[in-house]
Amino acid sequence: MHFDKLALIGCGLIGGSFALGLKKQQCVAHVVGFSASESSKDKALALGVIDSKASSLALAVEGADLVLVASPVNAIEGCLKEMLAHLAHNALVMDVGSTKSEISTKAQEILGERAHQFVPAHPIAGKEQHGVEHATADLFVKHKTILTPTSVNSQAWVELAREVWVGLGSEVLCMGPQEHDQALAGISHLPHFIAFAAVNALNAQDERETFWRLAGPGFRDFSRIAASSPAVWRDIFLSNPTEILLQLKAFQTALADLESALKHPDSSRDLERMIEAASVSRQAWRHGAQGEQDEQGK
Numbered sequence: 397m398h399f400d401k402l403a404l405i406g407c408g409l410i411g412g413s414f415a416l417g418l419k420k421q422q423c424v425a426h427v428v429g430f431s432a433s434e435s436s437k438d439k440a441l442a443l444g445v446i447d448s449k450a451s452s453l454a455l456a457v458e459g460a461d462l463v464l465v466a467s468p469v470n471a472i473e474g475c476l477k478e479m480l481a482h483l484a485h486n487a488l489v490m491d492v493g494s495t496k497s498e499i500s501t502k503a504q505e506i507l508g509e510r511a512h513q514f515v516p517a518h519p520i521a522g523k524e525q526h527g528v529e530h531a532t533a534d535l536f537v538k539h540k541t542i543l544t545p546t547s548v549n550s551q552a553w554v555e556l557a558r559e560v561w562v563g564l565g566s567e568v569l570c571m572g573p574q575e576h577d578q579a580l581a582g583i584s585h586l587p588h589f590i591a592f593a594a595v596n597a598l599n600a601q602d603e604r605e606t607f608w609r610l611a612g613p614g615f616r617d618f619s620r621i622a623a624s625s626p627a628v629w630r631d632i633f634l635s636n637p638t639e640i641l642l643q644l645k646a647f648q649t650a651l652a653d654l655e656s657a658l659k660h661p662d663s664s665r666d667l668e669r670m671i672e673a674a675s676v677s678r679q680a681w682r683h684g685a686q687g688e689q690d691e692q693g694k
Contacts, residue, residue: 397423397556397559397560397563398422398423398424398425399418399423399424399425399461399462400424400425400426400459400461401424401425401426401427401428401459401460401461401462402415402418402424402426402427402428402460402462402463402464403428403430403450403456403457403460403462403463403464404427404428404429404430404440404445404446404456404464404466405430405431405453405456405457405463405464405465405466405467405475405479406430406431406464406465406466406467406468406471407429407430407431407433407436407437407439407440407445407446407466407528408431408436408466408526408527408528408531409522409523409525409526409527409528409530409531409535410466410492410519410521410522410531410535411429411464411466411492411528411531412440412443412445412528412531413521413531413532413533413535413536414464414466414492414536414564415427415429415440415445415446415464415531416445416531416532416533417533417534417535417536417563417564417565418560418563418564419533420533420534421563421564423560423563424462426447426448427445427446427447427448428446428447428448428449428450428455428456428460429441429445429446429448429449429450429456430449430450430452430453430455430456432467432471436527436528437449439527439528439529440528443528443529443531445528445531453475453478453479454478454479454481454482455482457479457482457483457484457487458482458484459484460484460487461484461486461487461488462487462488462560463479463483463487463488463489463490464490464491464492465489465490465491465492465493466491466492468627468628468631469493469494469495469498469499469631469632469635470631470634470635472491472493472499472502473499473502473506476489476502476503476506476507476514477506480506480507480508480510483510483513485510485513487513488513488515488553488556488557488560489513489514489515490514490515490516490517490557490560491514491516491517492517492518492519493516493518493635494518494580494584494585494632494635494636495576495577495580495632495635495636496516496518496542496544496573496574496576496577497573497574497576497577497636498635498636499516499635500516500544500546500573501573503516503546504546504548511546511548512548512549512550512553513553514546514549515543515545515549515553515554515556515557516543516544516545516546516573517541517542517543517544517557517561518541518542518544518576518580519535519536519539519540519541519542519561519566520539520540520541520542520584521535521536521539521541521566522535523535525623526624526625526628534565536561536564536565536566537564537565537566538565538567539565539566539567540566540567540568540569541561541564541566541567541568541569542568542569542570542571542576543557543558543561543568543569543570543571544570544571544572544573544576545570546573554570558570577636577639578639580636580639581636581639581640581642581643582643582646585632585633585636585639585640585643586640586643586644586647587621588621588622588624588629588632589633589640589644590647591618591619591620591621591622592622592629594618594619594622595619595622650670653670654667654670657670
């Protein structure tokens with residue numbers, strides 16, 4: 397696997413790490429970057445993430461045999477429209493958006509007969525810090541990447557996309573766009589939603605300064621994702637509202653059960669049972685995830 401030119405659309409943490417990973421594996425000869433932010437392009441160039449910067453998305457895409465759209469989810473549609481007239485017939489195009497149903501449908505409408513070249517992807521990796529200065533070549537190592545192929549993707553294009561992400565150290569899974577959005581609403585979108593709400597609830601109280609002073613490792617671990625990019629998560633929430641609202645309803649039911657047990661001291665065994673159920677599930681997941689990582693590391 398080798399690409400002559402990667403067009404990196406969006407010079408941030410994920411896109412930058414993708415470029416660095418391919419460079420480390422010597423899988424790409426030249427990386428050209430485009431971003432709406434001139435400073436992001438300048439940083440990416442100075443850090444060696446990209447080899448040159450383009451003044452427009454069209455110029456970035458021309459002649460590229462690999463295109464990664466690493467822009468916020470609400471900008472992906474516009475990027476696809478802008479690149480269509482300049483897209484090479486041998487170019488693999490992928491996005492890295494956290495939601496898939498909407499963009500999978502839009503891509504087929506926008507790209508038409510070229511839609512088979514677009515393979516939606518979502519690497520389950522990241523940091524609370526955002527920006528190309530935090531990009532690393534090993535960001536995707538031992539992390540999952542989900543591909544959500546559409547009905548127009550040939551097996552050859554899907555296999556090429558899989559090869560790219562496997563080359564970056566990912567475990568690659570395939571599923572449908574809706575199945576992806578349902579799962580991510582529960583394991584990613586809802587936890588972020590709750591973390592933002594919890595920090596805002598703390599800040600709304602008069603004693604907030606005391607609370608922050610006393611906060612320790614537990615609060616640090618729980619609230620880590622509340623430091624994520626506001627613009628990125630605004631767009632993710634707005635692109636998957638139906639599934640997030642369903643998960644929020646399930647969470648509210650579980651929260652109400654805990655609240656009810658707390659209000660009735662004679663329900664202490666029920667309270668302990670609910671805590672235990674969560675604890676057992678979390679430990680089982682952690683041990684399973686560690687086992688998977690150990691297997692991948694062999």
